[in-house]
Amino acid sequence: YFLEYGGAFENQQRAMQHLYIVVPLSLFIILGLMYMMFGQIRYVLLIFLNLPFALTGGIFLLWLRGLYLSVSASIGFVALFGVAVLNGIVLVEHLNQMRQQGLSVREAVLQGSTDRLRPVLMTALVASLGFIPMAFNVGPGSEVQRPLATVVIGGLITATFLTLFVLPTIYDWIEKHERVPGMVDELDDITST
Incomplete structure (x- = not known):
């Protein structure tokens, strides 16, 4: 005799197995694309710091609402990682452009954090507000939408x-410990006066 699960449980297990392949592959592709964009791994890793924070917030709110980590929640993490990485790219790219224009790291x-405050907040706010009806849905299909x-x-x-708040601080610390050709830093400011 043997016991075999079927139906919805079997479909969920199969979907989770696919996600174990798709999520790391997606993250690896994002990592590669960002490396091609920035040309330096330190900016890529700086932006990837968003992911553990995003993961923590998603898991905490799932726990707070009494929901389980399901296939739909896992798909939500993929979407979340995309928006988190996008916001990081918007900020880091702008900071790099400002450095190339001659501004010191500080x-x-x-200035760059102030400039990008509105775009980052708007992106997060629009995405969050768009998901609120799904988060509080109680009708048919809500068991998939809510997580x-x-x-x-x-x-x-x-x-x-x-x-x-944290990413600009770490950017400041990283840039002060590594001089990049063509970018101005505080030492150049001191020697030019």
């Missing part, structure tokens, strides 16, 4: 906080 971080929306909303809250 000036670029302060997905909850993950995206919770993760965007923490990832946006990281993008706006």
Whole structure:
């Protein structure tokens, strides 16, 4: 005799197995594309710091609402990672452009963070507000929609906080420890006066 699960449980197990392949592959592709864009692994890793914060926020809100990590929640994490990485790219790319225009690290971080506050907040706010009806749906299909929306909303809250406050601080620290040709830093400011 043997016991075999079937039906919805079997479909869920199969979907989770596919996600174990698709999610790491997606992250690897994103990593490769960002490396081609920036040409330096340190900016890629800096942006990838958003992902643990996004993951933490998504899991915390799932737990707070009493929902389980399901296939739809896992798909929500994929969408969440995309938005979190996008917000990081928007900020880091702008900071790099400001450095190339001659601003010091500190000036670029302060001005660049202020410049990109609205775009990052708008992206997170629009995505979060768009998922609120799904997060509180009680009708047919809500068992699929609620975990997905909850993950995206919770993760965007923490990832946006990281993008706006922690990421610029770490960028400042990284840039002060590595001189990049063609970019101005505080030492150049001192020697030119």
